[in-house]
Amino acid sequence: MAVDVRDAGSAPSTPIWLDARYRAIFFQIALLVAVLAFGAYIFHNTYDNLQRRGIASGFAFLGSTAGFDIIMHLIPYQASSSFGQALLVGLLNTMVVAIVGVIGATLLGFTVGVARLSRNWIVARIAAVYIEVIRNIPLLLQIIFWYQLLGKSTPGPRNSISLAGLFFLSNRGLYMPAPVTEDGFWLTVAAFIAAVVGSVVLARWSKKRQEATGQQFPVVLTSLGLILGLPLLGLLVMGVPFHWNYAVLQGFNFEGGMVLIPEFISLTFALVLYTGAFIGENVRAGIMAVSHGQTEAAYAVGLRPGPTLRLVVIPQAMRVIIPPLTSQYLNLTKNSSLATAIAYPDLVAVFAGTVLNQTGQAVECIAITMAVYLTTSLSTSTFMNWFNRKMALTER
């Protein structure tokens, strides 16, 4: 629309340099040449500089021994592992923060978003103050703040705050019992998957039946029963094939169990708090976008406040909420890279930090890191666009 290519054929007197069509071709060729020349120039300089510094380019370094430890790894990793494995560890650590953060921020965001619209004055005020304060303070500052506060206010391992002798909070993190699976646990996993699949099928069947006959089926309760009951059955059939590995204080630190390191706790907490405030605003905007007439109409046909919210307001609000929600999820994932400030071993800290410093492979390390984030961002937004279109379809 911006550049309207006029039909030049009907005006034969137009000289070629004033013809919009040829101009467009000329501009594009010029741009292409300029970009390619710029790229070639940069490539040439980089190649020269790397040659001079004696850095071999390429991705062969991913196979060589890393030689450093990472304080949190979800897959087996030690100093003798390769740089490639370090990359994987960092990536998984980023993913864990992103997933936990997204879930937490969504719950918190929807709660504050609704709370800010509450008719209860004090609840609405608290939500508003929370949103305004958190949104206007840089996230990095908040992450560092919570990290410092956690470090300052928790005792050493010997004086750790204990909960029922199972959970221990100290400045080394939160220690808790870890489940250890034994042979035969596969049945529980299989039962869980079967329960989930069964619930989905059930939901579809019940929806179809309701549309055809008007009869309702308690889908939520049945699904809950399936998802909880089937795995439990699987456990019992195989004779409870797992046990807990408890954390025990030995010497100056805990042994065994699972640990949430303080870096993880404070990073996730700060991300949830920060993103939750933004999601809260999106939710509020979404709910306010649904006109009050919709609520009144729902009351007029006899729906009670609960079903009104669930069946009338929220489905319409969701259409407004989903696009900004997507960008908040992406922001959270990208913001998790601030982990590097408190030395939580995420992708950036491990790969664009430690690995880069050890190998000097700046171009490769930065390129891989950026590529990972770019892939995540693009695939998430593709998925959410698809989801958004699906939600929008029900519109007239």
Place this chain on the structure above:
Amino acid sequence: MTTAVETGNKADLPPPASTVGVVGWMRENLFSSWRSTVLTLLAVYLLYVAIPPLLQWTVFDAIWTGNEAKDCKLPDGSAKDGACWIFIKAWIGGFMYGLYPYDLRWRVDVAAVLVLLMFAPLAVKRLPFKNIYGVAVILLYPVVAYFMFRGFIDFPLSDPQSTTHPWRVVETSKWGGLALTLLIASVGIIASLPLGILLALGRRSHMPIVSTFSVLFIELWRGVPLITVLFMSSVMLPLFLPEGVNFDKLLRALIGVTLFSSAYMAEVVRGGLQAIPKGQYEAAMALGLNFVRMMALIVMPQALRYVIPSIVNTFIGLFKDTTLVAIIGMFDLLGAIQLGNADPKWLGFGMEGYVFAAALYFVFCFSMSRYSQHLERKLHTGHKKR
């Protein structure tokens, strides 16, 4: 004479006492149902748990007078309970100016006063040649500010004037504090605006190569975190340049910030362009304006006006994001705070520094967001559908 039957209306009875005044308000807003009551009680309990200790720490127990760290400590050397605000008092210069030489800080102050003086006339509604003046100020001020910050006489180290002369050069690595934060944010937003406009136009262009490049550029920067961009600009940019050419660290960070925010700016401008009805383009073309004139005289003024609030919001985001330069070793406000926390004389007062920084950032960002909301309301009237 009195009659048995009263004529006329009697005065209205006052409303029941439970529906007016404080009690009525509370019944309406705090205790309207049992759920509301539970929520209110929970909220009050939450406030009771959170507010008194916070006030205790920040105000009542806080140490306000004194000059040294020992004023904040008990005789046995441990810190007192309250906040040690003397730490902020001692370091305020560092927080504002970073490592900028003590005797030259007036130059930063002058630059700050100049920005107010030079931009103040723009607040006058009917200033003659306002547009020309505005553009001139925007072009001229950065030059002035640059020389105020940097100075212009570069003495060799052997010259005694290299440490005393009022106009000696101050390396950019010495710039810091709130001044650096404001500098990076302003340069980032001003430099990214023209780039963002070009990218937005490119993205909406009908020329396939142009729009592909614009989309790729925008999505690339929007898809990666700023910290990787900053790492890239500090590690990879030197590799991109021919041997011998070297960018200053601050300039590298500025390039990274500008590229990053130009992608966001492009999306903001694109939003504005989408709001301009097609008739405006057609009218401009009917008048015989070429593409550049159509954009410069008809479309852009309307589109940019429409997105001013979004630009302010982008600026707030950028202002908060400047804290990330602390990670690549620069001393912006957050970096200066960390510098102060590492001061051996004041060890153990990190919280105070962070709380102070948070308060400062909050004041800046909150007032800007209020300003943006005000603009939104003000500009909205002009764009209502007729």
